[in-house]
Amino acid sequence: MPHLIISAGILTMERAGRWVTVAGSGAHVRASRNTLTVRRMNTVQEYDLQNVGHLIVVGGHTIHTSAVISLRRAGVPISFFDADGLPAGQVLPSGYDAGERVREAQKKMFGHTYALTFARKVADARILAIERMGNSSGWSFLYEGELEFFHRNRDELPYLIKMDELRRVSRLIADTYYEVMARTLPHEPGFRRRTARPHPDPVNAMLSLGYAMLYGIAQCAALAAGLDPDAGALHEGNGSLVNDLIDGFKPAMVDETVFTLVRAGLDAGDYETGTGRCILSDALVGRLLPALHASIQDEPIVSVARDLSTSLISGKEFSPVY
Numbered sequence: 418m419p420h421l422i423i424s425a426g427i428l429t430m431e432r433a434g435r436w437v438t439v440a441g442s443g444a445h446v447r448a449s450r451n452t453l454t455v456r457r458m459n460t461v462q463e464y465d466l467q468n469v470g471h472l473i474v475v476g477g478h479t480i481h482t483s484a485v486i487s488l489r490r491a492g493v494p495i496s497f498f499d500a501d502g503l504p505a506g507q508v509l510p511s512g513y514d515a516g517e518r519v520r521e522a523q524k525k526m527f528g529h530t531y532a533l534t535f536a537r538k539v540a541d542a543r544i545l546a547i548e549r550m551g552n553s554s555g556w557s558f559l560y561e562g563e564l565e566f567f568h569r570n571r572d573e574l575p576y577l578i579k580m581d582e583l584r585r586v587s588r589l590i591a592d593t594y595y596e597v598m599a600r601t602l603p604h605e606p607g608f609r610r611r612t613a614r615p616h617p618d619p620v621n622a623m624l625s626l627g628y629a630m631l632y633g634i635a636q637c638a639a640l641a642a643g644l645d646p647d648a649g650a651l652h653e654g655n656g657s658l659v660n661d662l663i664d665g666f667k668p669a670m671v672d673e674t675v676f677t678l679v680r681a682g683l684d685a686g687d688y689e690t691g692t693g694r695c696i697l698s699d700a701l702v703g704r705l706l707p708a709l710h711a712s713i714q715d716e717p718i719v720s721v722a723r724d725l726s727t728s729l730i731s732g733k734e735f736s737p738v739y
Contacts, residue, residue: 435464435468435469435470435710436469436470436471436472436473436630436633436634436710436715437453437455437464437469437471437472437473438473438474438475438630438706438709438710439455439472439473439474439475439476439478440475440476440626440702440706441457441475441476441697441699441702442476442477442478442500443457443458443477443478444456444457444478444479445457445478445479445481446472446474446478446479446480446481446484447481447483447484448466448481448483448484448486448487448488449483449487450466450487450490451465451466451467452464452465452466453465453466453469453472453484453487453488457699466487466488466491466493467491469488469491469493470493470715471493471494471495471496471633471634471637471715472484472488472493472494472495472496473495473496473498473629473630473633473634474495474496474497474498475498475499475500475502475626475629475630476498476499476500477500485508488508489508489509489510491510492510493510494507494508494509494510494637495507495508495509496632496633496636496637498629498632498633501614501615501616501622501625501694502614502625502626502628502629502632503614503629504629504632504633504636504655504656504659507633507636507637509637509640517643518643518730519642519643519644519726519729519730520643520644520645520648522729522730523644523645523648523729524645524648526729527648527649527650527729528580528650529578529580529583529650531650531651531661531725531735532580532583532584532650532651532661533574533575533577533583534735534736534737535650535651535661535664535665535737536574536583536586536587536651537571537574537575538665538736538737538739539587539590539591539651539664539665539739540567540570540571540574540587540590541571541665541739542664542665542666542667542668542669542739543567543590543591543594543668544564544567544568544571545668546594546598546668546669546672546673547559547564547567547594547597547598548564549673550598550601551564554601558597558600558601559597563593563597566593567590567593567594570586570589570590571590573586574586574587583651584651584653587651591611591664592610592611594668595610595611596609596610598672598676599620601676601680602620602676602679602680603679603680603682603683605683606618606619606620606679606683606688607620607690608620608621608679611624614694615693615694615695616694616695617690617693617694617695618690618695619679619683619687619688619690619695619697619701620675620676620679621695622688622694622695622696622697623675623678623679623697623701623705624671624672624675626697626702626705626709627667627670627671627672627674627675627705627709627713628663628667628671630671630709630713631663631666631667631670631671631713631718632656632659632660632663634713634715634718634719635659635662635663635718635722636656636659638662638715638718638719638721638722638723639658639659639662639722641719641722642722642723642725642726643726644658644722644725644726644729645658646658646659649661651664662718662721662722662725662737663718665721665737665739666713666717666718666739669712669739670709670712670713670714671709671712671713673712674705674708674709674711674712675705677708678704678705678708683701686698686700687700687701688701717738717739720738721737721738721739724736724737725737
């Protein structure tokens with residue numbers, strides 16, 4: 418059952434238990450009062466509802482109303498994403514949205530200081546991922562002066578007064594990070610950089626699946642902490658705060674897992690690219706999901722959302738740990 422916690426005057430909700438991800442297409446999801454059942458062709462997986470913390474649904478599946486009703490009664494949030502990993506909506510138990518005080522503080526206080534904090538911490542996380550790669554496999558994937566480029570741009574962030582400049586340099590660091598990491602991967606999958614949806618290659622599609630999982634956890638964490646998920650600092654638009662929260666977790670929790678799997682080798686039957694978009698096979702998704710479940714940890718994400726909420730209410734410094 419969910420646990421209600423009063424922290425800094427904010428009503429939050431925690432639920433211990435594993436999160437279940439249904440990805441790809443064609444699965445049928447049902448539930449009784451005690452059991453969640455996911456059926457895909459000849460495979461059936463059953464989960465005790467008492468041990469389910471979050472259901473994340475990515476792609477085209479059949480969700481029976483019994484699943485929605487039973488999960489909501491059990492206090493389990495459901496997050497929906499389209500096949501490209503874009504958020505499509507949530508079904509939340511009562512008690513998740515209880516943060517008027519926090520949201521008022523978010524409107525008044527959110528701005529350049531918080532955006533700068535996110536930008537610097539995310540840059541640190543991406544630089545650390547590059548340095549881990551260099552220390553483990555050698556530095557030949559970097560061009561001369563490239564590592565210094567990342568450090569220089571990271572150090573420039575505090576001197577950028579305008580939000581547009583801060584966002585521009587942050588995007589530059591991110592774009593260059595993906596181009597650098599692409600050189601550490603086999604050429605066959607065709608990954609050169611992060612692309613817009615629909616993705617033309619399997620690596621981008623795999624990254625988006627992982628990011629969708631991060632997004633679902635962070636969106637629930639933001640709501641539980643009383644935050645407005647659409648009122649970001651560094652990012653703009655729908656889900657902007659959620660994207661603020663997850664960017665720093667991407668390198669260690671998703672990117673390294675996806676890149677490791679790709680370096681181990683993808684078979685020709687693992688994906689299709691002839692339809693204008695890359696479609697991952699069930700077999701590849703079946704290998705990827707357990708690896709992502711092992712690498713994505715929800716507690717650090719929940720902690721960053723809590724810390725942000727506490728900072729907005731108390732005025733204490735916000736320093737996310739990625």
